Amino acid sequence: MSKDTSINIGLCGFGTVGQGVWKHLEQNRAELAARLGAPLRIAAIAVRDPQRKRAVKLPPKLLREDPLEIATAPDIPIVCELMGGTDLAHRVTLAALRAGKIVVSANKALICEHGAEIFATARKHGGHFFFEASVAGGIPIIKALREGLVANRFPQIYGILNGTCNYILTQMEERDAPYAEILSEAKAMGYAEADESLDVGGWDAAHKAAVLAWLAHGLWVPPSRMIVEGIERVTPADFKNAATLGYSIKLLAIITRDFASNEVSVKVHPALLPDHDVIASVNGVYNAISVTGDVVGTTLYIGKGAGQDATASAVISDIADAVALLRSGKCVHLNSEVAPLPAEQASAGKSGEGSVAASAVTLAPLERIHGRYYLRLTVRDEPGVLAHIASIMAQHAVSIASVLQTPSEDPEMASLVLTTHDANERAMRDTLHELSRLKVVNGAPLLLRICEFNT
Amino acid sequence: MSKDTSINIGLCGFGTVGQGVWKHLEQNRAELAARLGAPLRIAAIAVRDPQRKRAVKLPPKLLREDPLEIATAPDIPIVCELMGGTDLAHRVTLAALRAGKIVVSANKALICEHGAEIFATARKHGGHFFFEASVAGGIPIIKALREGLVANRFPQIYGILNGTCNYILTQMEERDAPYAEILSEAKAMGYAEADESLDVGGWDAAHKAAVLAWLAHGLWVPPSRMIVEGIERVTPADFKNAATLGYSIKLLAIITRDFASNEVSVKVHPALLPDHDVIASVNGVYNAISVTGDVVGTTLYIGKGAGQDATASAVISDIADAVALLRSGKCVHLNSEVAPLPAEQASAGKSGEGSVAASAVTLAPLERIHGRYYLRLTVRDEPGVLAHIASIMAQHAVSIASVLQTPSEDPEMASLVLTTHDANERAMRDTLHELSRLKVVNGAPLLLRICEFNT
Numbered sequence: 001m002s003k004d005t006s007i008n009i010g011l012c013g014f015g016t017v018g019q020g021v022w023k024h025l026e027q028n029r030a031e032l033a034a035r036l037g038a039p040l041r042i043a044a045i046a047v048r049d050p051q052r053k054r055a056v057k058l059p060p061k062l063l064r065e066d067p068l069e070i071a072t073a074p075d076i077p078i079v080c081e082l083m084g085g086t087d088l089a090h091r092v093t094l095a096a097l098r099a100g101k102i103v104v105s106a107n108k109a110l111i112c113e114h115g116a117e118i119f120a121t122a123r124k125h126g127g128h129f130f131f132e133a134s135v136a137g138g139i140p141i142i143k144a145l146r147e148g149l150v151a152n153r154f155p156q157i158y159g160i161l162n163g164t165c166n167y168i169l170t171q172m173e174e175r176d177a178p179y180a181e182i183l184s185e186a187k188a189m190g191y192a193e194a195d196e197s198l199d200v201g202g203w204d205a206a207h208k209a210a211v212l213a214w215l216a217h218g219l220w221v222p223p224s225r226m227i228v229e230g231i232e233r234v235t236p237a238d239f240k241n242a243a244t245l246g247y248s249i250k251l252l253a254i255i256t257r258d259f260a261s262n263e264v265s266v267k268v269h270p271a272l273l274p275d276h277d278v279i280a281s282v283n284g285v286y287n288a289i290s291v292t293g294d295v296v297g298t299t300l301y302i303g304k305g306a307g308q309d310a311t312a313s314a315v316i317s318d319i320a321d322a323v324a325l326l327r328s329g330k331c332v333h334l335n336s337e338v339a340p341l342p343a344e345q346a347s348a349g350k351s352g353e354g355s356v357a358a359s360a361v362t363l364a365p366l367e368r369i370h371g372r373y374y375l376r377l378t379v380r381d382e383p384g385v386l387a388h389i390a391s392i393m394a395q396h397a398v399s400i401a402s403v404l405q406t407p408s409e410d411p412e413m414a415s416l417v418l419t420t421h422d423a424n425e426r427a428m429r430d431t432l433h434e435l436s437r438l439k440v441v442n443g444a445p446l447l448l449r450i451c452e453f454n455t
Numbered sequence: 456m457s458k459d460t461s462i463n464i465g466l467c468g469f470g471t472v473g474q475g476v477w478k479h480l481e482q483n484r485a486e487l488a489a490r491l492g493a494p495l496r497i498a499a500i501a502v503r504d505p506q507r508k509r510a511v512k513l514p515p516k517l518l519r520e521d522p523l524e525i526a527t528a529p530d531i532p533i534v535c536e537l538m539g540g541t542d543l544a545h546r547v548t549l550a551a552l553r554a555g556k557i558v559v560s561a562n563k564a565l566i567c568e569h570g571a572e573i574f575a576t577a578r579k580h581g582g583h584f585f586f587e588a589s590v591a592g593g594i595p596i597i598k599a600l601r602e603g604l605v606a607n608r609f610p611q612i613y614g615i616l617n618g619t620c621n622y623i624l625t626q627m628e629e630r631d632a633p634y635a636e637i638l639s640e641a642k643a644m645g646y647a648e649a650d651e652s653l654d655v656g657g658w659d660a661a662h663k664a665a666v667l668a669w670l671a672h673g674l675w676v677p678p679s680r681m682i683v684e685g686i687e688r689v690t691p692a693d694f695k696n697a698a699t700l701g702y703s704i705k706l707l708a709i710i711t712r713d714f715a716s717n718e719v720s721v722k723v724h725p726a727l728l729p730d731h732d733v734i735a736s737v738n739g740v741y742n743a744i745s746v747t748g749d750v751v752g753t754t755l756y757i758g759k760g761a762g763q764d765a766t767a768s769a770v771i772s773d774i775a776d777a778v779a780l781l782r783s784g785k786c787v788h789l790n791s792e793v794a795p796l797p798a799e800q801a802s803a804g805k806s807g808e809g810s811v812a813a814s815a816v817t818l819a820p821l822e823r824i825h826g827r828y829y830l831r832l833t834v835r836d837e838p839g840v841l842a843h844i845a846s847i848m849a850q851h852a853v854s855i856a857s858v859l860q861t862p863s864e865d866p867e868m869a870s871l872v873l874t875t876h877d878a879n880e881r882a883m884r885d886t887l888h889e890l891s892r893l894k895v896v897n898g899a900p901l902l903l904r905i906c907e908f909n910t
């Protein structure tokens with residue numbers, strides 16, 4: 001490809017992110033051409049309804065109704081899949097990769113569901129799949145993990161990966177307001193989707209955690225194999241209790257690898273984070289990721305996790321990498337080759353020794369996932385209740401660290417907040433199951449995890 | 456180059472960083488080979504004294520006395536310049552680049568002094584110069600600026616770039632201890648060099664700021680054209696005064712670009728940073744960099760800024776990029792081509808429109824660098840002094856925001872702390888010059904800058 005030829009880009013999808021990419025490619029056109037050594041041209045845009053009025057005025061000749069047309073067009077080497085969903089997006093992605101193209105995607109659900117197939121297809125046909133925008137918006141965390149920190153193995157990665165949840169939790173904490181009230185405000189302001197369940201249930205963060213876990217450890221962990229708990233049951237009282245104990249509450253994704261047992265665990269749940277942890281002070285729609293590498297120590301990344309502009313910044317950085325790749329002819333680019341192999345590929349022995357280590361990685365069983373816990377129960381306010389609960393916990397070898405009893409709205413009830421010493425997930429599940437069946441316990445107990453990271 | 460061939464690396468210098476690179480390349484040998492698709496081999500190491508006993512036992516056949524031998528050896532495509540200094544390091548770097556090699560460097564002083572020549576030599580001979588380790592140790596900030604955030608222009612970059620100063624300031628603040636005491640402790644613990652002046656005078660941070668300013672704005676700003684002030688005159692009393700006003704004190708590097716006037720300013724100085732700024736809580740030997748992009752908004756990066764392991768992590772990430780470049784044959788790699796051109800190159804018009812913007816960038820004059828100031832003076836404790844000082848400030852259009860008077864050790868003296876509203880550097884310099892000549896003012900006034908960033 002000659003140095004003076006424009007490079008054609010196809011956009012599949014022209015919603016919030018697509019329009020952001022268009023806008024910023026237009027605005028910084030000259031600067032980007034200088035930085036990349038070649039001008040970029042958006043050659044085609046697939047939209048669901050070409051007749052629809054849009055804030056951005058598009059030349060009609062650019063519009064296509066079928067994104068597959070862009071995926072297979074011989075003159076478009078870079079295809080941005082910005083439609084979302086896992087059906088048509090899946091077909092478009094595979095078609096473009098089979099044509100040896102470079103696909104740029106912000107679609108973490110697609111990667112999570114079809115990642116292994118997507119990467120295998122790319123390898124087979126010489127295509128490439130870039131996905132910086134899929135995790136933590138404008139923070140270049142994918143590039144940091146696979147390139148900037150390539151010298152490292154990663155015992156611990158944790159952080160805030162969902163801005164909607166962080167916004168809701170921050171508002172609840174600052175305004176002492178209940179979840180439902182803040183949620184409906186967030187919907188009205190466009191910070192939460194009409195169907196909020198993917199965000200508040202922790203599933204969006206789980207998709208992103210799956211991508212990070214794969215990058216760091218070469219293992220595809222579907223959300224069904226993770227511990228995933230949402231923020232729906234956190235109350236203003238929990239924030240007060242947490243504050244009394246010196247903690248804030250954040251929805252965290254936590255990816256841990258024990259290099260002795262070679263076990264990985266991936267969890268997404270609301271967590272009590274001590275006030276001195278920098279991530280405890282990351283508020284609103286911001287994301288934050290703490291990465292501990294065995295060489296570099298801990299590095300921390302903070303930025304806006306979503307939104308048109310932050311996501312467009314990430315998509316454009318992938319386009320820039322794609323341009324470098326195209327201009328190089330046959331560049332073996334870090335983005336496509338350097339990452340650890342997925343575990344299921346590793347046994348094929350593609351790259352010798354390294355893959356042996358990757359194939360040996362397994363998911364940690366619940367018995368070996370452990371930590372401290374915060375447990376809130378509504379109980380009958382009568383003698384012997386605490387003794388009863390404590391004896392059940394002791395039977396499961398769960399040791400109590402602190403007890404906080406506060407009045408309940410119902411004068412016959414009390415709110416009991418217990419924190420534990422180190423215990424494992426299996427023991428806590430069993431404990432919780434037994435406690436929730438007690439007649440003196442009203443409703444389901446709330447379990448939160450206390451996370452004190454050594455960083 | 457065949458996929459199964461080891462890639463030879465030469466280390467010039469085997470001090471702290473060189474030994475770290477050796478150690479981690481050895482420890483993660485198999486994993487790195489798998490990630491990079493090729494095993495790495497350290498083929499030669501230049502040391503000043505081959506007879507010297509070392510903690511690491513090196514095969515004698517690897518040792519060279521002359522680093523230029525490694526720079527020109529035809530079988531070593533990647534040369535790591537880890538000697539430091541700007542004389543021999545300069546010759547080694549140029550020799551390797553003239554041979555079309557890839558040079559990996561942690562040497563910010565070298566880049567700062569000879570950057571334009573180094574990059575021109577690389578371009579001319581097809582060599583490449585990578586320098587991730589030169590700024591902020593293990594934080595992949597170079598890669599973030601030129602690749603991850605390539606879609607952005609950068610109105611503001613600021614942060615803590617010198618871990619030694621941050622350690623000293625943190626200890627002074629936490630222990631209410633004087634500068635000299637903490638400095639000698641830091642020297643004893645190896646956190647400060649025997650000659651501390653490069654660090655505490657702000658020059659090390661200025662070198663790093665020059666590298667970042669060049670990356671972000673394509674302009675080489677030598678430290679002599681920056682505002683550079685050190686931490687030597689900060690006292691425990693200043694921390695107390697700052698705390699009273701709601702601030703912490705950090706040595707910051709600040710790179711600002713006004714896109715309307717196209718002016719850049721680069722400053723390194725102790726700054727009063729409000730407690731709510733996340734960087735105010737970054738303590739000890741950590742570095743932190745806040746990058747505001749016009750597309751992505753503000754992203755923040757925190758990690759260890761120096762030390763054997765963090766620096767080795769960065770050097771190895773550059774080696775990984777170098778390997779990808781070598782394996783690609785003729786890859787036009789982002790690290791070498793995407794960066795904005797230095798201003799003096801831009802007028803040659805290498806890449807059209809983009810370079811026009813770069814060539815128009817100039818350094819902001821002192822009149823257009825502005826902010827709020829903190830001024831501490833020791834004055835005679837007598838009537839009319841404050842009125843006199845205030846009238847001098849008013850003559851220079853510097854408006855006082857707050858006044859804090861505290862007793863001095865000398866009963867005839869008082870310590871006067873003033874903060875100003877927005878004023879410019881020229882006016883403050885003139886004010887300071889005049890105030891320091893007053894008979895009622897004892898010793899040189901201390902000027903600190905108050906930095907409240909909109910992030």
